[in-house]
Each structure stands twice: as C-alpha cells, then as structure tokens.
Amino acid sequence: MFGKKKSSPQIDKEQLELIENAQKRIKQKKRLYVHFVLFLIGAIFLIVANTVIGIGKDVTLFGKEWFLFAILLWLFFFLYHLFNVFVTHKFIGKAWEKQQLEKLVAKQKDRIEKIKQDLVKEETVLAKSEVYNKTKNINKKQSTLTIIAAAAENNAIGKDNQLIWHLSDDLKRFKALTSGHHIIMGRKTFESFPKPLPNRTHVVITRQANYQAPDGVIIVNSLEDALDASKSDKQPFIIGGGQIYKQAMGIADKIELTRVHSTFEADAFFPEIDFNVWKETNNVFHKKDSDNEFDFSFLTYERK
Structure with missing residues (x-):
C-alpha cells in the first residue's frame, strides 16, 4: 500500500564482482573487435588517400611513404590492445575469477547450512506451539487394543x-x-x-x-x-x-x-x-x- 517500498533482491558483493567482471570482459572484447574493424578500414583509407587521392604523396620517412609508418603504429596499438585483452587477462584475471568462484561456493555452502539451522529452529518452535501440541495429542493413540x-x-x-x-x-x-x-x-x-x-x-x-x-x-x-x-x-x-x-x-x-x-x-x-x-x-x-x-x-x- 502507500509508503511501502518494494523489497530489492539481495546479492553478495562476491556475486556482484563476478557479474561486473563478466560484463567488463564482454565490453573489452567488443571494443577489441571495433578496434580491429577500424584498423582495417583505416589502413585501407590511408593507402587509398596516399596512392589514389595523392594526399601527402611527397612525404616520406626513411625513404618510405608516410602511411606505412602510420599503419605500423596503428598495428602496434592494436596488438597492444589484443595483448591486454587476452594475454594480460589470462595471467591476472583468471586467478582472480577462480578465487571469486571459490568464495562464491563457500558462501553458498554457508547459506545452505544457515538455512538448515533455521529449519531446525523453526521445527523446535513449532513443536512448542500450542497448535502443534494439540494436533499431536489428537493424533496420538488414545486406546490399547x-x-x-x-x-x-x-x-x-x-x-x-x-x-x-x-x-x-x-x-x-x-x-x-x-x-x-x-x-x-x-x-x-x-x-x-x-x-x-x-x-x-x-x-x-x-x-x-x-x-x-x-x-x-x-x-x-x-x-x-x-x-x-x-x-x-x-x-x-x-x-x-x-x-x-x-x-x-x-x-x-x-x-x-x-x-x-x-x-x-x-x-x-x-x-x-x-x-x-x-x-x-x-x-x-x-x-x-x-x-x-x-x-x-x-x-x-x-x-x-
């Protein structure tokens, strides 16, 4: 009714970190894919701009057309990006993920144990209740055959x-x-x-x-x-x-x-x-x- 807030689902910090890390990995791979596409388009554009349109046709570095160095520099950044996404993550991120998973499993075990203990407590309270005892007395055998x-x-x-x-x-x-x-x-x-x-x-x-x-x-x-x-x-x-x-x-x-x-x-x-x-x-x-x-x-x- 009025003034009553909806209860939001509770989630552990470890679970939240694991979800956020998974989302982060998805974004990293998407950005790497976009980078790769842009690199291919950009490399083709630089080649066309220099050889066909003639932009910077007379500019050379060490006797080579400038666009070759631009493409190599861009390739270096792409490879660095690729290294960060797959190689660096492999050495650092996997161990962290494993640790988080172990924490999560341990947390769930603790939760299950707590639920069991709560059930035992509820049964004890129920056994002491007047309604339970009344039902128990009704069901209890009253005669000797x-x-x-x-x-x-x-x-x-x-x-x-x-x-x-x-x-x-x-x-x-x-x-x-x-x-x-x-x-x-x-x-x-x-x-x-x-x-x-x-x-x-x-x-x-x-x-x-x-x-x-x-x-x-x-x-x-x-x-x-x-x-x-x-x-x-x-x-x-x-x-x-x-x-x-x-x-x-x-x-x-x-x-x-x-x-x-x-x-x-x-x-x-x-x-x-x-x-x-x-x-x-x-x-x-x-x-x-x-x-x-x-x-x-x-x-x-x-x-x-």
Whole structure:
C-alpha cells in the first residue's frame, strides 16, 4: 500500500564482482573487435588517400611513404590492445575469477547450512506451539487394543463354531476384562452366542450385505472400520475368530491368552505368537478342578 517500498533482491558483493567482471570482459572484447574493424578500414583509407587521392604523396620517412609508418603504429596499438585483452587477462584475471568462484561456493555452502539451522529452529518452535501440541495429542493413540482368546497347546480355539472345552474360570476372566468395553468379532463368533453379551458393545465384522443384528450391535465391513467404531473406548477387545485374530496381530498392543494345556482337533486356530515381537509379562498357572476340566494358564503378552 502507500509508503511501502518494494523489497530489492539481495546479492553478495562476491556475486556482484563476478557479474561486473563478466560484463567488463564482454565490453573489452567488443571494443577489441571495433578496434580491429577500424584498423582495417583505416589502413585501407590511408593507402587509398596516399596512392589514389595523392594526399601527402611527397612525404616520406626513411625513404618510405608516410602511411606505412602510420599503419605500423596503428598495428602496434592494436596488438597492444589484443595483448591486454587476452594475454594480460589470462595471467591476472583468471586467478582472480577462480578465487571469486571459490568464495562464491563457500558462501553458498554457508547459506545452505544457515538455512538448515533455521529449519531446525523453526521445527523446535513449532513443536512448542500450542497448535502443534494439540494436533499431536489428537493424533496420538488414545486406546490399547487387546486380543483376548483361549487356545490349546496346538493353538486350537474351536470347532464347528463352538468352544471345545469348558473352563469356568476362563469365562469369568473374559467377563471381568471385557465388561464395559467394545468387543470386536467376526460374524461367526457373534452367531455362536445365544444372544448379545450384557454390558458390552458388540462390533461385528461381516462381508454380508444388509446383515441383520439386534439393536445396539454395530455392523462393519472391515477391521479398520471396527476400530473406528470403537475409538471412544480406551481398551477395545478383539475376541475372534481365527481370521480376525490373524488380522489383529499386526496392530494389537496386548494379548490376554488362556493357554489350555492339551491338544484338540479343531477347524479354527489362534495365530502363532512371534516372540521377537511379543514379550510375556504375566503367567499364572491353574490346575484342573471340578469347574475347569483341563490345566490352563493365564498369559499376558505386550508388544515389545
């Protein structure tokens, strides 16, 4: 607006000197070219003026026509000019140009380094800003995704969409851990329940279009959508079946596993636990009794 001056581009003295030197060299070569043309025209004019027109025809120096000495003198000045433009410049100017180029390169390196340092400073300021921290907190993971399952020594978890053992303590533990939370499952697992489990939000993954479920049951088409539907829960649980467990192994934070110390025939299996990824943080062994027909252990794994 009014009174505001346009900002002029900044240029280093070294860069300016280099540009001025280049312009000077161009002018020198142009002047040398003009000098050469004038010398040729002038020499022809002197010869014509003396021999054809007769100007100074009787004037001689050392027995020679005067124009020969004039042409030789002019040739001397031209050769001196040529020497200054190419020979003197070669001995003096090139070294100076090289020095200027080295200065320029060093200057640009310093500028690049300064830009890098400024970027680091800006990032630090940004990291301390309220907006950045607010965005960071929003993007920060707010929940712990837990896989909960009961699996035999051979990783069997079920057959014909039914459990293949009865462990009263395991069912009590499942209820205690999952109550009040979202439980994510595949369609077949959901259909294995006589009715939705109380005090839990059911999220059912199915590829079936228009799948009908009781009120309050959330129907989604993928594990990603199931997690999105459970984002308000600080600890949603993956409860099966085998394919859903397999998909969740790469993103879960914790595994609550009841290991049944026996092997069974089954058509659904829990995925192998990679101990390079998971570490065992809790292990409680229980012997079989009247309420639990097999020995079992409550195991907890957390991602390393």
